[in-house]
Structures are given as structure tokens and as C-alpha cells.
Amino acid sequence: DIQVTQSPSSLAASVGDNVTISCRASRSLSSYLNWYQQTPGEAPKLLIYASATLHTGVPSRFSGRGSGIDFTLTISGLQPEDFATYYCQQSHSTPNTFGQGTKLEIK
Amino acid sequence: QVQLQQSGPGLVEPSQTLSLTCAISGDSVSSNSAAWNWIRQSPSRGLEWLGRAYYRSEWFYDYAESVKGRITFNSDTSKNHFSLQLNSVTPADTAVYYCAKGREKRYNWFVTWGQGTLVTVSS
Numbered sequence: 001d002i003q004v005t006q007s008p009s010s011l012a013a014s015v016g017d018n019v020t021i022s023c024r025a026s027r028s029l030s031s032y033l034n035w036y037q038q039t040p041g042e043a044p045k046l047l048i049y050a051s052a053t054l055h056t057g058v059p060s061r062f063s064g065r066g067s068g069i070d071f072t073l074t075i076s077g078l079q080p081e082d083f084a085t086y087y088c089q090q091s092h093s094t095p096n097t098f099g100q101g102t103k104l105e106i107k
Numbered sequence: 108q109v110q111l112q113q114s115g116p117g118l119v120e121p122s123q124t125l126s127l128t129c130a131i132s133g134d135s136v137s138s139n140s141a142a143w144n145w146i147r148q149s150p151s152r153g154l155e156w157l158g159r160a161y162y163r164s165e166w167f168y169d170y171a172e173s174v175k176g177r178i179t180f181n182s183d184t185s186k187n188h189f190s191l192q193l194n195s196v197t198p199a200d201t202a203v204y205y206c207a208k209g210r211e212k213r214y215n216w217f218v219t220w221g222q223g224t225l226v227t228v229s230s
Contacts, residue, residue, distance in 0.1 A: 001172075030213075032213045034216040034217075036217070042223075043205055043207075043220035043221065043222060043223050044154070044205075044217070044220060045220075046216060046217060046218050049216040050216070055218065087154060089154070089156075089216070089217070091209075091213050091214065091215040091216055092213055093213075094156075094169045094171075095156050095158075095169075095171040095172065095173075096156040096215055097156065098153060098154035098155070098156070100153050101153065101154075
């Protein structure tokens with residue numbers, strides 16, 4: 001199975017900050033790495049797919065990049081609604097696997 | 108707009124079968140472009156993909172090795188829903204279970220999710 005490792009596991013930031021979350025895979029994913037946002041009690045929501053494509057309706061302050069084994073999710077100008085937990089997921093191979101999550105908290 | 112509505116019991120006894128259903132609106136379970144996934148989430152295991160089913164003139168199934176042999180997916184085109192059965196459950200199967208719409212091959216990102224069902228395995 002492909003392992004995906006996210007870092008950091010938690011992050012404290014302020015409204016207006018720029019933050020970056022990383023995901024590293026145990027082998028190449030090409031560009032098949034996707035990002036989700038989850039708030040407590042809710043299902044995850046797709047933010048970015050295929051490394052860098054913004055899902056419909058997702059604000060442009062979210063961006064993704066990377067290929068191979070290293071990927072990043074950047075949020076530029078944090079908004080109050082962005083404080084949540086973020087997950088990466090690889091869809092390159094089955095079983096699809098998720099990172100362990102990054103909890104973004106208010107500083 | 109696609110919506111997924113889950114149903115099923117929230118409590119299952121050990122060694123019994125966990126059964127959940129995901130009703131689809133705004134799409135077809137036999138769509139030639141969709142795959143229907145089950146995913147679960149627990150504090151100990153995080154988000155865990157259980158498998159997917161998709162129809163391309165016939166049904167195809169991918170199951171995670173962690174549950175292979177215990178898991179079955181079914182679909183009902185008349186009711187436009189798909190279902191999960193997980194046999195011989197143990198407390199380790201306690202989790203929030205989600206259905207989600209994705210696609211086949213490497214395009215399996217989850218664009219739509221069900222609301223989640225907390226299933227507790229306990230006597």
C-alpha cells in the first residue's frame with residue numbers, strides 16, 4: 001500500500017496568515033493527490049484534486065501543487081471558516097489511502 | 108446536484124453483520140462515469156477507504172485488503188442505491204462510515220459524501 005504522511009499534524013495560525021501543509025507519499029503518485037477539509041461532525045469536503053485543480057466552488061485562496069512524492073496545500077489569507085482539519089488522499093493506486101490529518105487551529 | 112443519503116443501524120453486536128445503504132439522488136448508481144465508495148473514520152485508524160463499486164457494462168469491485176473476505180457491496184438500480192455489508196464485526200470496526208461518489212481508475216477523488224453513520228460494535 002502507498003503510505004501518505006502529512007505534516008505538520010497540527011498548526012496554529014491567525015486570520016490573514018498564509019499556511020502550507022505538506023503530504024509526502026511512499027512512492028510516486030504522479031499528480032494523483034487530493035485534498036479535503038473536515039469540520040467537526042461533518043463529512044470531509046473536496047478542495048483540490050489531481051494535485052492542483054480547485055474543486056467547484058472552492059475559494060481561490062486554496063492552492064495545491066506537487067508531483068511525484070511531494071505535495072503541498074497552501075491557504076493564502078486565512079479566513080475564520082478555514083480553521084478545520086485537512087487531509088490528503090492518494091488515488092494513484094488501490095487501496096486509496098489518506099494522510100493522518102493536519103488540524104489547523106486559531107492562534 | 109448529487110446527494111447521498113445514508114441509512115442503517117448505529118449499533119451492531121460483535122460477530123454480526125453491519126449493513127448500510129446509500130441512496131443516490133441527482134445521479135444513477137449505474138452511471139458510466141461514477142464509482143461508489145465506502146470510507147470509514149475512527150480515532151485509531153483515521154480515514155480508511157474500504158472499497159468501491161462501478162458499472163461499466165458490468166459491475167466492478169475494488170476492496171481494501173484490510174476487510175476483503177468480510178465485505179460485500181451491492182447495488183439496486185430500481186431504488187438507485189448501493190449498500191455495504193461487513194460480516195463478523197468486532198469492536199475494531201466501530202467507526203463513522205461514509206459513502207462517497209468518485210470515479211474509476213486513478214480519478215477516484217470523492218466529490219460528494221454522505222452524511223456519515225456512526226456504527227458502534229458492542230453487545
